[in-house]
Amino acid sequence: MIFFDNASTTKLCDEAVDSLIKYSVQKFYNPSSKYKEGVENFNAIQNVKKYICEILGVEFKNNIIFTGSATEASNLAIMGSVRSSFKKMLFSAGEHPSVYNTALNLKTKYPNLTIEFVNLQKNGEINYLELENLLKTGDVDFISIMHVSNETGAINNLERISQLRKKYAPNAILHIDGVQGFGKIPTNLQKLDIDFYTLSAHKLHGPKGLGALYCKNPSKLLPQIWGGGQEYNIRSGTENLASIMAFKSALDLIDTTSQTYERLKNFANIFKTNLRILVNKNQKLKFIENENLSPYIISLSVVGLKGETLLYMCDEKGLLISTGSACSSKKSGNRVLENMGYSKEEVEGSLRISFSIKTTLNEVNQGCEILANCINELYEKIKNKRR
Amino acid sequence: MKKVILLRYGEIHLKGRNRGYFENLLLNNIKSKLKNIKCNILRIAGRYLITDFEDCDLIIKKLQSIFGLVSLSIAYEIETNEDLINKTVLSIFQDLEEKINLEQKTFKINVTRADKTFPFHSDTFSASVGAIVLNAFPQLKVKLKNPDIDLLIEIRENKKTYIYFDKVNCCGGMPVGCSGEGLLLLSGGIDSPVAGYMMAKRGLKINAIHFHSFPYTSLQAKEKVLTLANKLSNYNGKMKVFMVPFTKIQESIHANCDDSFMITIMRRIMLRIAEKICNTNNYKAIVTGESLGQVASQTIESITVTNNVLKVVPLLRPLIGMDKSEITKIAKNIDTFETSILPYEDCCTVFLPKNPVIKPTIERAEKEESFLNINDLIEEAIEKTEIIEIDCN
Structure with a gap:
């Protein structure tokens, strides 16, 4: 079985399994307990937070909040920041549902608030000119833009966004959903002066049920869950110790050096090139044209065929891929690709192939061959008219 | 007291x-x-x-x-x-x-x-x-x-x-089963569950038959049909769902027949399969959610041509004279509407022609079918049919 749906989730790595067991069975103590076993666990969690800060390129100052999911972390950043005095909040049109639907929901709670969506360019990135114009109008209190698109792999230029914010709306809060970027795309939040950054454990071979929010200044956040005061009184609930420690073990495997990045980039290029060679020349394939794509995600459209049918055919042959985003495939259409100007036919034919650090060259070659065979087989069946 | x-x-x-x-x-x-x-x-x-x-x-x-x-x-x-x-x-x-x-x-x-x-x-x-x-x-x-x-x-x-x-x-009607058992063509749309409900109300115990075209239709579409059957079983009691693999038949029609006859021939084959399953299981009627003129396959000419393949078993169409709005109202009442409008496709759109024939003739349909190995296709589909028992109680 070849798993090329790593943008939806990843397999828990063996090292994380060991930690999960260790901190569920041997060292299960509540990190809030006063005896030394509890204190040790509290310190262990602090160290994981420090390590996350290191990856993000920031200093650890009690600024990482663990949550039950990345969705919860993004909800916390938005709902914990919004005030009744806010006039305008900006979101990108390509946001994951965890941000997009939270944005839509704000209107019901704050009827006087203006919510604006920054449209996407054809290359999947946000339209920076549109962002600039929206910022120029003033009154912007909050900006939320994703780092890497879960649908297309397009990397938004955080430096440019941060500069625009500094120039036109220096007081606006900037939240970045970094779920597909963290641990994959080299990032330095210190330089970028970002207020919030969301990340997820299960996209990096860590456990499901664990997200985190980096906060430049946590004291400005209003809690959304009340209880025993864990996570600096902002997110109560006994710490998910075992998952946090398992996440740390998974993080030990990643390296954000250019070596891994280049390897994955090479895989993405091989996949695209080989697919073009192997697929029937009469079948149109559409890839996103952008130099700035995450090498972990390939979005393509097999124009005229149904992506979902190809997904099932690949499944039968041992290759797991996705159509658009797994989180939104229960709904028809694809909001993100449509915003980029894809036609209905291109959306229906869209597929997402996503790699992880564990992906091998052999898998890339085999997976590409399976997909190409399925495309050719379906193409033949559809074009096959004996009469 | x-x-x-x-x-x-x-x-x-x-x-x-x-x-x-x-x-x-x-x-x-x-x-x-x-x-x-x-x-x-x-x-x-x-x-x-x-x-x-x-x-x-x-x-x-x-x-x-x-x-x-x-x-x-x-x-x-x-x-x-x-x-x-x-x-x-x-x-x-x-x-x-x-x-x-x-x-x-x-x-x-x-x-x-x-x-x-x-x-x-x-x-x-x-x-x-x-x-x-x-x-x-x-x-x-x-x-x-x-x-x-x-x-x-x-x-x-x-x-x-x-x-x-x-x-x-309470809901009136006749006790389910007093008119024997029937077979409902359950597509996943709004109409067919309502048709099943109406016939169960007149005492016909409903079983369902669904034709799926995996991988052209999704796995969820199959689940959706089972969810609908489960909702029907609230009124109908225990029932069987016959899941008939239809992919090969559709591919064969697509390859060999005139595109505009795709739906006509599909429906004729569906009814043939349904009648065979009725005969084996002693079901006394076939039920569909057809409403006259609603779509191309439900014109009086299309109904004539599809009905023509049935030998003995009667085809009951309880919704034939109803408007979509009336059907929708019942679907909402019996709690099938929300499931029916889920976006999973129930019929393979890949093969559906842009211009289906509105006034087919029996002669032309038979001629188009002569290009198919129709008996073998039907036998194979029935042989590979999966039977699922549903009981929501």
Whole structure:
């Protein structure tokens, strides 16, 4: 079985399994307990937070909040920041549902608030000119833009966004959903002066049920869950110790050096090139044209065929891929690709192939061959008219 | 005082010598509906009784989906005895006074006497009970038309009397199974579950057949059909769902026949398969959700051409004269609408022609079919059919 749906989730790595067991069975103590076993666990969690800060390129100052999911972390950043005095909040049109639907929901709670969506360019990135114009109008209190698109792999230029914010709306809060970027795309939040950054454990071979929010200044956040005061009184609930420690073990495997990045980039290029060679020349394939794509995600459209049918055919042959985003495939259409100007036919034919650090060259070659065979087989069946 | 639920049935009164059969069938349907709920189910002359229950609300909700029941009441059951009836009525009014202000309220006592050995006529006894109530609660007023409080006293042959306020409507119809079993073409759209519901209401026990075109249609589309069947089984009881693999047939039609005849031939083959499954399982009718003129395959010409393949089994179309809005209303009432509108496609759109033929002819359809290995395709599909048992109770 070849798993090329790593943008939806990843397999828990063996090292994380060991930690999960260790901190569920041997060292299960509540990190809030006063005896030394509890204190040790509290310190262990602090160290994981420090390590996350290191990856993000920031200093650890009690600024990482663990949550039950990345969705919860993004909800916390938005709902914990919004005030009744806010006039305008900006979101990108390509946001994951965890941000997009939270944005839509704000209107019901704050009827006087203006919510604006920054449209996407054809290359999947946000339209920076549109962002600039929206910022120029003033009154912007909050900006939320994703780092890497879960649908297309397009990397938004955080430096440019941060500069625009500094120039036109220096007081606006900037939240970045970094779920597909963290641990994959080299990032330095210190330089970028970002207020919030969301990340997820299960996209990096860590456990499901664990997200985190980096906060430049946590004291400005209003809690959304009340209880025993864990996570600096902002997110109560006994710490998910075992998952946090398992996440740390998974993080030990990643390296954000250019070596891994280049390897994955090479895989993405091989996949695209080989697919073009192997697929029937009469079948149109559409890839996103952008130099700035995450090498972990390939979005393509097999124009005229149904992506979902190809997904099932690949499944039968041992290759797991996705159509658009797994989180939104229960709904028809694809909001993100449509915003980029894809036609209905291109959306229906869209597929997402996503790699992880564990992906091998052999898998890339085999997976590409399976997909190409399925495309050719379906193409033949559809074009096959004996009469 | 013992609390019971009194159940009334309607149309089966009309069935003369078959009455015993209908009453037993309905009793069995009630029993299987309530099989996992603590209660006792009895049959008395002209009524059913539920006694010794705990969760009254749940039982009523379940009873309201049984075809053949017309209404029900939550009643107090006592021995038939004039004094006891009077005392019980008074205590019921005392209870009532604690809950609502009786000042200026109007009331009526309504006695029905199925037990003719009871010494008073209904009207005489109504008046005498009414007088006793009025004496004890002088703030009340008697009103015979549309009173605020309408108390009913049923004196029945089993020497028991049942006293209650109001009747709760049930869904009427005929007991499921009294017209045998049928096979519903269940697509996943809005119409077919409604068609199944309507025929179950007339006593035809429904089983379903679904044609799936995996991988051209999704796995979720199959799940959706099972969800719909599960919702239907709320009214219909236990049922079978026949999942027929249709991919090869569609590919073959696509490759060999004129595109504009795709749907016509598909439907002719579906009906042939349905009739064969009916014959093997002793199902007496095929049911579809067709509504005249709704789509190209439902014009009178298309219906003629598809109907033509059936040899013996009748094809029932309970929705044939209904508008989409009427069908949608029922779908919402029976809780299938929200599932039906989920976006999973039920028919492979990849192969669907842009311009299906609106007025096909039998001759042309037969000619197009001659390019197919039709018998082999049908045999293979039936052989590979998966049968799933559904029972929501």
